[in-house]
Amino acid sequence: MARNPDETRFQLQRDRMLRAAAYCFNQKGYSGTSLKDVADRLSLTDAALYYYVRNKEELVYLCYVRAADAGRDAMQCAIDEGQSGLEQVQLYIRYHVESIVGENGPLAIMSEIPSLKPAHRDAVLELSRTHSARFEAILERGIADGSIASCDVRMTGNAIMGSINWIPKWFHGDQQVAQKILDQFPIILSCGLKPVPQVS
Amino acid sequence: MARNPDETRFQLQRDRMLRAAAYCFNQKGYSGTSLKDVADRLSLTDAALYYYVRNKEELVYLCYVRAADAGRDAMQCAIDEGQSGLEQVQLYIRYHVESIVGENGPLAIMSEIPSLKPAHRDAVLELSRTHSARFEAILERGIADGSIASCDVRMTGNAIMGSINWIPKWFHGDQQVAQKILDQFPIILSCGLKPVPQVS
DNA sequence: AAAAAATTCTAATCTGGATTAAAATAATTC
DNA sequence: GAATTATTTTAATCCAGATTAGAATTTTTT
Numbered sequence: 001m002a003r004n005p006d007e008t009r010f011q012l013q014r015d016r017m018l019r020a021a022a023y024c025f026n027q028k029g030y031s032g033t034s035l036k037d038v039a040d041r042l043s044l045t046d047a048a049l050y051y052y053v054r055n056k057e058e059l060v061y062l063c064y065v066r067a068a069d070a071g072r073d074a075m076q077c078a079i080d081e082g083q084s085g086l087e088q089v090q091l092y093i094r095y096h097v098e099s100i101v102g103e104n105g106p107l108a109i110m111s112e113i114p115s116l117k118p119a120h121r122d123a124v125l126e127l128s129r130t131h132s133a134r135f136e137a138i139l140e141r142g143i144a145d146g147s148i149a150s151c152d153v154r155m156t157g158n159a160i161m162g163s164i165n166w167i168p169k170w171f172h173g174d175q176q177v178a179q180k181i182l183d184q185f186p187i188i189l190s191c192g193l194k195p196v197p198q199v200s
Numbered sequence: 201m202a203r204n205p206d207e208t209r210f211q212l213q214r215d216r217m218l219r220a221a222a223y224c225f226n227q228k229g230y231s232g233t234s235l236k237d238v239a240d241r242l243s244l245t246d247a248a249l250y251y252y253v254r255n256k257e258e259l260v261y262l263c264y265v266r267a268a269d270a271g272r273d274a275m276q277c278a279i280d281e282g283q284s285g286l287e288q289v290q291l292y293i294r295y296h297v298e299s300i301v302g303e304n305g306p307l308a309i310m311s312e313i314p315s316l317k318p319a320h321r322d323a324v325l326e327l328s329r330t331h332s333a334r335f336e337a338i339l340e341r342g343i344a345d346g347s348i349a350s351c352d353v354r355m356t357g358n359a360i361m362g363s364i365n366w367i368p369k370w371f372h373g374d375q376q377v378a379q380k381i382l383d384q385f386p387i388i389l390s391c392g393l394k395p396v397p398q399v400s
Numbered sequence: 401a402a403a404a405a406a407t408t409c410t411a412a413t414c415t416g417g418a419t420t421a422a423a424a425t426a427a428t429t430c
Numbered sequence: 431g432a433a434t435t436a437t438t439t440t441a442a443t444c445c446a447g448a449t450t451a452g453a454a455t456t457t458t459t460t
Contacts, residue, residue, distance in 0.1 A: 009457090010406085031231035032315030034447055047449085048408050056448065111311045111369075115232030155384035158370055159363045166362030169311075184355035209427095210436085234417055247419085248438050256418065406457065414449070420442085427436065 014052045014062075016042060019105030022063050026168040030060065030112045061120040063108035068127040070099040070107055075134055085142020086190065092138065093164065093186040100167050101178035109168045132157055160189050214252045214262075216242060219305030222263050226368040230260065230312045261320040263308035268327040270299040270307055275334055285342020286390065292338065293364065293386040300367050301378035309368045332357055360389050 020041040024033035035046040035056060053059045074095035082088030100107050113124050136157045142148030163185070171177060220241040224233035235246040235256060253259045274295035282288030300307050313324050336357045342348030363385070371377060 013407090028314040029230060029312040032312060035449090036447080045409055046447085047410080050449075051407060109311075112229040112232060114228040151388065152380060152384050155380055156388050158367075159385060159388045162364075162366030162369070163359045163362040165369075166366050167358075169362070169365070170358055180352060180355055184352050185359060188351070188356050188359045213437090235419095236417080245439055246417085247440080250419075251437060402460090404457100404459070407455080409454070410452090412449105412451080415445100415447095417445100419444075422440090422442100424439070425437080427434100429434070430432090 010052070015066075017049065017052055017059075018063050018066050018108075021059050022067070022106045022108035025060070025063065025108050025111075026106055027172070030115070035059075057115075057117055057120070060108070060112060061116055061124065064110050064113065064116075064124045065127070067107040067110060068124065068131065070104070071096055071131050072127070074099055075131065075138075079134075079138065084145050084147035085138055085140075086147035088138045089142060089148070089160075090186045090190050092135070093160070093189055094182065096164055097167065097181055097185050100164070101171055101181055106168060106173075109165060132161065135161065163189055210252070215266075217249065217252055217259075218263050218266050221259050222267070222306045222308035225260070225263065225308050225311075226306055227372070230315075235259075257315075257317055257320070260308070260312055261316055261324065264310050264313065264316075264324045265327070267307040267310060268324065268331065270304070271296055271331050272327070274299055275331065275338075279338065284345050284347035285338055285340075286347035288338045289342060289348070289360075290386045290390050292335070293360070293389055294382065296364055297367065297381055297385050300364070301371055301381055306368060306373075309365060332361065335361065363389055 017038065021033075021038045023041065024037050027033075028037065035049055038059070039046040039049055049059070053062065075092050077095050078088045078090075078092035082091045110124065110128070113121055113128075116124060136153040139148060139151070139153040139156055143150055143153075167181065171181065217238065221233075221238045223241065224237045227233075228237065235249050238259070239246040239249055249259070253262065275292050277295050278288045278290075278292035282291045310324070310328070313321055313328075316324060336353040339348060339351070339353040339356055343350055343353075367381065371381065
């Protein structure tokens with residue numbers, strides 16, 4: 001009966017589940033969280049989860065796809081809105097961080113890609129590679145347009161993304177902190193990129 | 201008979217074990233690596249590992265302590281050798297990265313602290329907190345001596361350390377890459393700190 | 401409000417991989 | 431080179447936590 005397939009009860013509940021799972025995985029690690037832990041956060045029984053996912057492996061997989069989607073969306077917005085390459089980098093950082101610490105719930109840190117089954121693992125790796133490549137393309141665009149100093153885009157990309165990816169390890173929901181991250185990270189991670197900084 | 205307790209056969213073999221375990225954990229994730237995986241890398245039986253550690257939990261714990269020690273040593277050298285705060289930051293990054301990608305083997309990424317048993321978890325968290333605090337102290341020293349621009353040291357610390365901590369996720373032993381990381385990371389992560397960069 | 405479909409629960413089973421016990425081998429000491 | 435100690439193996443056991451089957455409940459449809 002739902003107009004939009006994303007509004008269906010099933011989809012909504014499943015999404016709640018993915019957020020609960022992401023929270024647990026980030027907090028207690030993959031092996032440290034049982035399906036019961038996830039179920040408890042939803043006031044459900046562990047067995048109920050199987051109505052939404054085939055098994056734990058698929059739960060992880062879906063968490064990762066969800067995280068990858070958020071990253072992709074953040075980058076797309078940044079590309080659409082930013083003028084220079086530098087601006088796009090800064091916007092991307094802001095938007096991605098926003099989705100990590102913001103209200104659409106925690107995003108799972110992709111710590112366990114290798115334990116996914118081959119098909120899922122390959123899919124996630126593909127998303128991950130594409131994402132990196134697109135980020136490096138932004139950096140190159142910035143170098144071309146002069147907004148970013150010449151640099152090794154592969155290493156620079158890894159450095160910046162690493163910083164972002166690590167956030168869930170130390171951020172635990174405090175909104176004061178969330179605001180600080182949001183304010184500081186785009187500056188910290190990008191001001192080193194400016195070829196001719198302000199002398200002020 | 202060994203002069204130095206660190207030279208004893210037992211100690212050496214255990215250290216090999218920790219490196220093998222760190223490699224597996226970083227590569228395949230905690231849950232994804234069985235004790236057999238670790239044992240295989242050493243041409244041993246899984247049961248033989250129990251001669252060196254009480255159980256898997258302790259194996260993880262020791263990996264983390266080892267990683268923490270490396271970080272601590274890197275920072276101590278940096279503090280001893282660097283003049284300005286900025287220089288200390290750059291040296292720390294270089295030394296720490298060196299121990300991550302260098303020959304004293306992979307260092308375990310601390311992804312599973314929460315699944316350690318309380319006593320171990322607390323010990324590792326303590327090491328971790330101390331490390332962060334010392335790094336922030338360096339940043340503050342740099343701000344005081346003018347080599348580092350005023351900034352939120354907590355966030356800046358998290359950003360830089362996150363970048364470093366994430367390296368094992370994408371570095372898999374290629375020594376070409378190792379050299380690049382070593383060359384680039386200190387620059388990427390610190391040049392944004394300079395209050396008055398060179399105009400060149 | 402009965403029937404159908406969707407969702408959740410109870411109560412098992414099932415299992416991979418951790419762990420243990422005891423025996424076998426290798427290294428060291430005397 | 432016999433005795434002692436250190437290291438590794440073989441061959442079970444053991445168990446937390448994933449998974450399943452089927453019943454119970456709740457929601458939706460007609």
